[in-house]
């Protein structure tokens with residue numbers, strides 16, 4: 001097994017080395033909690049959940065750590081707007097975030113760590129950066145001196161000189177350089193949250209939160225660091241500068257994994273464009289697996305241009321698979337598993353593994369699933385053992401990726417009776433009665449597929465009514 005992952009820093013796919021002692025360490029930049037969870041969050045966090053679930057299914061131990069930025073200027077701003085405290089805003093929205101992740105079945109994160117719970121570690125890192133000569137204090141805070149770290153810009157391949165000319169006048173004239181970023185912000189107003197420090201009461205800057213948290217659990221060199229593409233500059237550059245200056249070693253991490261941008265109908269999602277979609281709103285109408293499927297069907301690194309019509313495509317694809325599973329369950333023929341079916345399952349398994357080992361190519365997995373499904377549909381004489389064998393293989397695979405929709409639920413007695421009654425009408429060719437029953441069942445949320453060997457019925461709870 002050789003898993004190749006695209007590393008944004010080197011710009012290459014590299015082979016992941018699995019640590020022999022201890023877990024594979026993954027840190028993903030978590031949300032800044034000042035507003036509802038939106039599609040951009042789901043687009044960023046679902047792929048990591050899918051990747052970690054897959055790695056664990058290969059018996060690879062993974063320690064997945066995520067921070068929650070609950071100390072930040074945006075939170076303070078929001079608190080001011082809402083005439084409340086920053087602590088209340090961050091408590092409310094970190095709660096919303098965790099509950100929404102749970103609804104999305106994102107359960108792979110081992111530990112969420114809040115910045116406010118890591119102030120000691122943050123101050124310790126700042127202190128060491130000052131000691132080493134990488135940071136300095138001014139009247140407004142403590143800053144990292146970007147000129148002392150010559151690799152600054154290497155991840156995002158930025159030409160700093162070009163960028164510099166476009167920068168606006170600096171708020172703190174004591175800063176040595178426009179790119180110098182705050183490690184500690186001294187308290188100016190009474191409503192700002194603050195902690196005591198050797199540099200006066202204040203709060204941490206954003207970038208230092210993450211390296212302080214990751215150092216506590218992982219040290220200053222580890223395997224995988226993930227986040228949205230928009231975090232490359234300056235956030236991830238700053239994390240590299242902090243960690244490599246502290247350790248004197250590079251690289252900080254072996255892999256930088258970046259999730260492609262989310263667009264909505266070709267535009268950036270924003271409240272001002274009225275195309276802002278929250279996950280709780282999405283989940284009022286659709287099963288969480290619909291969102292997982294949308295993400296799963298696209299590569300994590302590609303831009304994701306969300307369009308409303310993608311939902312019905314996803315729903316149709318998922319229902320067709322569920323109907324296939326249900327029809328496989330009804331096969332009754334006797335006999336052993338033929339070598340043809342065994343070979344097809346093993347070829348399917350190999351192709352899925354190859355796709356996942358190639359930078360977690362989930363759209364390729366989707367295409368393999370449908371090719372395999374079509375192969376199964378093309379065999380009209382599958383016996384019971386073969387059908388159950390194929391069914392358990394493909395449904396286990398989908399549950400590895402975190403889907404729950406495909407799990408078997410037995411139909412209520414009343415529904416079964418209605419379906420049987422409809423079958424009787426169909427056999428006596430009373431199609432108007434059969435169709436009336438079909439409409440009734442569909443209104444109750446059941447999807448029916450009439451095949452040559454009889455009708456299959458599944459519960460369609462992908463769309464939530466009422």
Ligand SMILES: [Zn+2]
Nearest residue numbers: 029030210235
């Ligand atoms: Zn981060």
